[in-house]
Amino acid sequence: MKYLFLIKESLQSLRHxxxxxxxxxxxxxxxxxxxxxMLGLGAGLSDNITDRFSAFATGDLSISGDLKYTDLExxxxxxxxxxxxxxxxxAGTTVIVxxxxxxPSITSVVxxxxxxxxxxxxxxxxxDTQSPNFxxxxxxxxxxxxxxxxxxxxQKPTLxxxxxxxxxxxxxxxxxxxxxxxxxxxxxxxxxxxQTTIGTLSGTDTFSSISILLEDSSxxxxxxxxxxxxxxxxxxxxxxxxDSFSAQTAQSIIETIQETANIISIFLGVIGGIALFVGGIxxxxxxxxxxxxxxxxxxxxxxxGARDRDILLQILIESVFITTFGGVVGxxxxxxxxxxxxxxxxxxxxxxxxxxxxxxxxxxxCVSMFIGVIFGIYPxxxxxxxxxxxxxxxx
Amino acid sequence: xxxxxxNKIVDLKNISKSxxxxxxxxxxxxxxxxxxVYDGDMxxxxxxxxxxxxxxxxxxxxxxxxSGGEYFFEGKSVNDMTSDELAELRSSDxxxxxxxxxxxxxxxVYQNVMLPLLYQRTFKGDHNEYVKNALKQSSLEEEQxxxxxxxxxxxxxxxxxxARALVAKPRLLLADEPTGxxxxxxxxxIIDALTHLNKEYGTTIVIVTHDESLTEIVRRVIxxxxxxxxxxxxxxI
Numbered sequence: 001m002k003y004l005f006l007i008k009e010s011l012q013s014l015r016h017x018x019x020x021x022x023x024x025x026x027x028x029x030x031x032x033x034x035x036x037x038m039l040g041l042g043a044g045l046s047d048n049i050t051d052r053f054s055a056f057a058t059g060d061l062s063i064s065g066d067l068k069y070t071d072l073e074x075x076x077x078x079x080x081x082x083x084x085x086x087x088x089x090x091a092g093t094t095v096i097v098x099x100x101x102x103x104p105s106i107t108s109v110v111x112x113x114x115x116x117x118x119x120x121x122x123x124x125x126x127x128d129t130q131s132p133n134f135x136x137x138x139x140x141x142x143x144x145x146x147x148x149x150x151x152x153x154x155q156k157p158t159l160x161x162x163x164x165x166x167x168x169x170x171x172x173x174x175x176x177x178x179x180x181x182x183x184x185x186x187x188x189x190x191x192x193x194x195q196t197t198i199g200t201l202s203g204t205d206t207f208s209s210i211s212i213l214l215e216d217s218s219x220x221x222x223x224x225x226x227x228x229x230x231x232x233x234x235x236x237x238x239x240x241x242x243d244s245f246s247a248q249t250a251q252s253i254i255e256t257i258q259e260t261a262n263i264i265s266i267f268l269g270v271i272g273g274i275a276l277f278v279g280g281i282x283x284x285x286x287x288x289x290x291x292x293x294x295x296x297x298x299x300x301x302x303x304x305g306a307r308d309r310d311i312l313l314q315i316l317i318e319s320v321f322i323t324t325f326g327g328v329v330g331x332x333x334x335x336x337x338x339x340x341x342x343x344x345x346x347x348x349x350x351x352x353x354x355x356x357x358x359x360x361x362x363x364x365x366c367v368s369m370f371i372g373v374i375f376g377i378y379p380x381x382x383x384x385x386x387x388x389x390x391x392x393x394x395x
Numbered sequence: 396x397x398x399x400x401x402n403k404i405v406d407l408k409n410i411s412k413s414x415x416x417x418x419x420x421x422x423x424x425x426x427x428x429x430x431x432v433y434d435g436d437m438x439x440x441x442x443x444x445x446x447x448x449x450x451x452x453x454x455x456x457x458x459x460x461x462s463g464g465e466y467f468f469e470g471k472s473v474n475d476m477t478s479d480e481l482a483e484l485r486s487s488d489x490x491x492x493x494x495x496x497x498x499x500x501x502x503x504v505y506q507n508v509m510l511p512l513l514y515q516r517t518f519k520g521d522h523n524e525y526v527k528n529a530l531k532q533s534s535l536e537e538e539q540x541x542x543x544x545x546x547x548x549x550x551x552x553x554x555x556x557x558a559r560a561l562v563a564k565p566r567l568l569l570a571d572e573p574t575g576x577x578x579x580x581x582x583x584x585i586i587d588a589l590t591h592l593n594k595e596y597g598t599t600i601v602i603v604t605h606d607e608s609l610t611e612i613v614r615r616v617i618x619x620x621x622x623x624x625x626x627x628x629x630x631x632i
Contacts, residue, residue, distance in 0.1 A: 002516075005513045012501060012502075013501070016501040296497065297499060299497075300497045300499065301510070301514070302458075302482065302485070303456075303458060303485060303491055303497075304485065304486065304490070304491075304510055304511040304514060304559070305482055305483070305485050305486025305487070305511055305514035305515060305563075306482060306514045307478070307479050307482040307483075307514075308478055308479070308482075309479075310514060387458075387459070388458045388459075388485075389453045389458040389459040392458070392493070392497065
C-alpha cells in the first residue's frame with residue numbers, strides 16, 4: 001500500500017511536468033539505442049568472425065611453422081593420426097574463364113580435404129590428393145566463383161568445363177559451398193591439388209600449417225608434444241623448442257578468436273555507454289531541478305508526516321521510472337530498427353548482422369534501471385535531507 | 396500525577412533557539428520560553444513580526460528543534476526524538492494550518508486532504524470516510540471536492556487546509572497566521588470554523604498571529620516579544 005502510494009505520487013509528479021519528463025526520457029532512449037545497437041553489432045560481428053575463422057580451425061590439432069611436404073608425410077604416418085590436410089594460398093595468379101579474367105582466391109591443397117575441411121558439396125567430387133604422385137590437372141570451384149563468372153560472362157561454368165589458370169588448362173571436377181573468412185576478392189575460391197602447383201603456380205614447397213584429424217580427439221596433448229618433438233628433431237633442434245613450430249587445437253584457435261571478438265564487443269558497448277552516461281547526467285540534472293522547484297512541496301509533505309525515506313523513495317522512483325521507461329522505448333526502437341537494418345544488410349549481401357539477443361535486451365533493461373538508481377540517488381538524498389521548516393520557508 | 400499534568404499536551408521548559416549565520420554569528424530568537432498547552436485549550440501566541448512566534452510554533456509542531464531546554468509532548472521528550480519519530484508525531488498528533496495554505500496544485504481538494512493519511516504507518520480506518528468527515532467539518536461543499544486549488548477562492552483554500560489538518564484527527568492543531576492572506580469577512584469565517592472545532596470537537600488549537608482581534612475568541616493569550624514571553628492572560632471566554 002505504502003509503495004503503491006509512493007509510485008502513484010511519483011507518476012503524478014512526472015505527469016505534472018510531462019514535457020520535461022519526456023525530454024529527459026529522450027536522452028535515455030538515445031543512450032539505450034546506442035548501447036543495444038553497439039552490443040548487437042558486437043554480437044553480430046563476433047558471430048561473423050567466429051564463424052568465418054572456425055572454418056579455418058579444422059581438425060583436432062593444427063601445427064604451424066615452416067613445414068614441408070615430407071613433414072606432412074611423416075605426420076600422416078603417425079599411428080594416432082587419422083587424416084591430414086595442408087593448404088597453401090597461391091597469390092598473383094589470373095584465371096580465365098569464357099575469355100574473361102578473374103581473380104579468385106586460389107588454394108593449393110594436399111591431404112584429406114573431404115575429411116577435414118568444412119564445406120558443402122554441391123556437384124561432382126573433391127579430389128583425393130593423398131597420393132604424392134597425384135598430377136591430374138583438375139580443380140574444385142566454389143559456388144561464389146561460379147556465380148561471379150555467371151554474372152560477368154552470362155555463362156555458368158559446370159563440371160567438365162576447362163578453365164585457364166596461369167596459362168594451363170584445368171578441368172572442373174567439383175563445386176562446393178565453402179566459408180572463406182572474407183579475405184577473397186569477391187570472385188570466390190578455387191582449390192587446386194598441391195602436386196600440380198609445384199614448379200608452376202607455387203614459388204615454394206612449404207606450408208605454414210598442417211591440420212590434423214586424430215584417431216581420438218582426446219589425444220591432442222600427447223600428439224602435439226610428439227609431433228613437435230619429431231619436427232624439432234628433423235631440424236636438429238631440442239625436442240621442447242617452440243622457436244620453429246607450434247601446436248594448437250582447433251578449439252583453442254576458436255577460443256582465441258572469440259576472446260578477440262568479445263573484446264571488440266565490449267569496446268563497442270563502452271562507446272555506446274558514453275551516450276547512456278550523458279543521458280544519466282541529464283536525468284540527474286532534471287531531478288535536481290525538480291527537487292529545487294518542489295522544495296516547498298517537500299516541506300509540506302514532511303509537515304504532514306512524510307519521513308525522509310518516503311521522500312527519498314518518491315524521488316528515486318521518479319528517476320528510475322524515467323530511465324526504465326526510456327530503456328524500454330529504446331529497446332523497442334532498437335529491436336524494430338535492427339530488424340530493418342538486417343533486412344538491408346541481407347539485401348546488400350553483407351554477412352554482418354545486428355544480433356539483439358534476450359541477453360542484450362535484459363542487460364539494457366537492467367542498465368536503464370541501474371542508471372535511474374545511480375543518477376537518482378544524489379537528488380533524492382538531497383530532497384530527503386531537507387529540513388521541513390527550511391523547505392516550507394523557501395522561495 | 397495531578398489532573399493538570401495528565402491534561403498537558405505541550406510542555407515547554409526553558410526553550411531557547413538560536414540561528415547561526417555563515418561565519419558563526421549567532422542570532423538568538425527565543426530565550427528561556429516556558430509554555431504549557433492543555434488538552435482542549437485554544438490559545439493565541441501574539442507578537443509582532445520577528446518576535447519569534449513562528450519559530451516557537453515550528454518547535455511545538457516538530458518542524459524545528461530547539462537549541463536548548465526541554466520539550467515534552469504528552470509526557471514524551473521531543474528533544475530525544477529521531478527524524479522518523481518527529482515525522483510520526485507530525486503524522487498522527489500534530490497538524491498545521493499555514494498562512495499561505497500550502498496546498499499541492501497538482502492535486503484536487505479531496506487528494507490534498509487525503510495526503511496526511513497516506514503517510515501514516517499505522518492508520519487502520521477508511522481513508523474516504525475520514526476525508527469526507529474532515530471536508531464536512533470544514534464546511535466545504537461537495538461540489539468543490541474534486542476541484543483543484545487554483546479553482547478556489549482564498550477562503551475556500553484555507554478551509555481545504557483546515558480539512559487537511561483535521562483529517563488525521565490530531566491532538567493539536569497549529570495555525571500560523573491563518574487569516575493573514577484573507578479579507579476580513581473570510582478571515583472571520585475561518586476563525587469561526589476554528590472556534591467551532593474547538594468547542595464542538597474539543598480540538599486543541601494554538602493560533603500564532605499578530606492580529607490582536609483574535610484575542611477575543613481564544614481562552615488564553617501569550618504575548619511574545621524579542622524571543623521572551625512577556626505576558627500570559629486568560630480571556631473572558
